[in-house]
Amino acid sequence: MTRTKALRAGELRVAEAPARLAxxxxxxxxxxxxxxxxxxxxxxxxxxxxxxxxxxxxxxxRYATTAVATVVAESIRLGAKQAALQAKVTxxxxxxxxxxxxxxxxxxxxNVEAVLGALRxxxxxxxxxxxxxxxxxxxxxxxxxxTLTITTVRGGSKVV
Amino acid sequence: xxxxxxxxxxxxxxxxxxxxxHRTGPSTDLKRFYVLSExxxxxxxxxxxxxxxxxxxLAVPWARVLPLEKVKEMAGGASRVVCALSLKVYGEAxxxxxxxFRREQLPILLGMVVPRAHAATPGAxxxxxxxxxxxxxxxxxxxxxxxxxxxxxxxLLGVSLLPSIPGLAVDMVGAVTDHLLIELAxxxxxxxxxxxxxxxxxxxxxxxxxxxxxxSALPFLCRAQVHAAPPVRARSRR
Numbered sequence: 001m002t003r004t005k006a007l008r009a010g011e012l013r014v015a016e017a018p019a020r021l022a023x024x025x026x027x028x029x030x031x032x033x034x035x036x037x038x039x040x041x042x043x044x045x046x047x048x049x050x051x052x053x054x055x056x057x058x059x060x061x062r063y064a065t066t067a068v069a070t071v072v073a074e075s076i077r078l079g080a081k082q083a084a085l086q087a088k089v090t091x092x093x094x095x096x097x098x099x100x101x102x103x104x105x106x107x108x109x110x111n112v113e114a115v116l117g118a119l120r121x122x123x124x125x126x127x128x129x130x131x132x133x134x135x136x137x138x139x140x141x142x143x144x145x146x147t148l149t150i151t152t153v154r155g156g157s158k159v160v
Numbered sequence: 161x162x163x164x165x166x167x168x169x170x171x172x173x174x175x176x177x178x179x180x181x182h183r184t185g186p187s188t189d190l191k192r193f194y195v196l197s198e199x200x201x202x203x204x205x206x207x208x209x210x211x212x213x214x215x216x217x218l219a220v221p222w223a224r225v226l227p228l229e230k231v232k233e234m235a236g237g238a239s240r241v242v243c244a245l246s247l248k249v250y251g252e253a254x255x256x257x258x259x260x261f262r263r264e265q266l267p268i269l270l271g272m273v274v275p276r277a278h279a280a281t282p283g284a285x286x287x288x289x290x291x292x293x294x295x296x297x298x299x300x301x302x303x304x305x306x307x308x309x310x311x312x313x314x315x316l317l318g319v320s321l322l323p324s325i326p327g328l329a330v331d332m333v334g335a336v337t338d339h340l341l342i343e344l345a346x347x348x349x350x351x352x353x354x355x356x357x358x359x360x361x362x363x364x365x366x367x368x369x370x371x372x373x374x375x376s377a378l379p380f381l382c383r384a385q386v387h388a389a390p391p392v393r394a395r396s397r398r
Contacts, residue, residue, distance in 0.1 A: 025334015
């Protein structure tokens with residue numbers, strides 16, 4: 001049996017094959033999945049906000065900058081090579097569209113921007129993104145082959 | 161136990177949490193939230209019952225302090241698909257209101273409020289193919305429930321509270337509660353949740369109302385004088 005571990009909001013987790021990491025009902029939060037295909041280890045984070053508030057704080061998984069840094073560091077600790085790491089990013093929806101604020105970037109957009117920026121800073125190649133839209137996603141990351149399966153309630157799932 | 165405080169809002173939540181942790185007696189703050197939650201729900205139920213022309217029951221309301229990561233479990237789990245109406249609440253007790261109906265119950269609810277001639281083809285109840293009329297009817301229900309709920313709170317607290325235009329989404333609980341967590345996560349590790357449920361016995365229709373006060377509103381909510389019983393109850397006694 002393959003073990004699937006569900007991540008709660010603000011949580012991050014690293015694992016090695018054949019585990020699976022899942023996030024159920026991702027809305028304007030962002031999921032980042034970092035994976036080394038050769039070592040078959042990686043991690044995922046369920047990110048709420050772009051950056052941590054001022055001052056010392058925990059909850060590394062809650063913020064884009066700290067979550068990306070921690071997932072990368074933890075994956076390397078598990079045996080991943082920094083240069084081999086690949087990232088997939090999803091989420092950042094606008095769940096409740098309101099016409100008056102259509103042009104303003106949402107917190108989802110800001111989260112996506114911050115995650116992509118943090119990945120670039122960490123030198124991790126971004127190989128797939130599925131962001132934005134006005135629907136929720138359930139995402140399952142398979143550490144066996146590095147696939148990320150994204151399911152929505154409108155039917156259909158896709159693998160990136 | 162909660163960690164060090166990061167601002168007024170958080171310390172109020174921390175205080176509320178600490179009080180519940182002891183379990184030596186009902187927390188005054190939570191009791192007060194419970195009174196607000198019940199009054200709001202009672203008013204909302206009255207309003208909805210008048211729109212539907214059917215008697216509605218009020219299920220036991222609750223008020224709790226939940227760790228942020230547990231908020232998604234409050235409406236049946238992160239992956240349950242629901243019809244959610246989300247409103248921002250402005251005023252001294254600002255926060256977010258979420259009205260939730262289960263997806264399976266959408267046809268029942270729509271059947272009560274949308275004339276059959278305007279209903280979309282069967283299957284529209286799954287939420288993806290809601291037509292303009294149905295969307296607008298659902299948003300109106302959200303609006304009425306929210307206004308009734310907030311009116312009761314306004315009266316009890318003696319302040320004015322205004323709802324925003326509702327946003328409508330038929331999606332997973334996790335997805336429709338993300339924005340609530342995001343808003344709170346910048347200030348606190350816990351969320352104060354006021355929950356109540358209205359129930360229409362004949363059709364089995366159930367709707368849940370969640371009010372999550374903003375951390376900055378907690379000091380006010382904990383301090384404000386609560387004015388007697390809600391007028392709705394007072395009227396029915398006469």
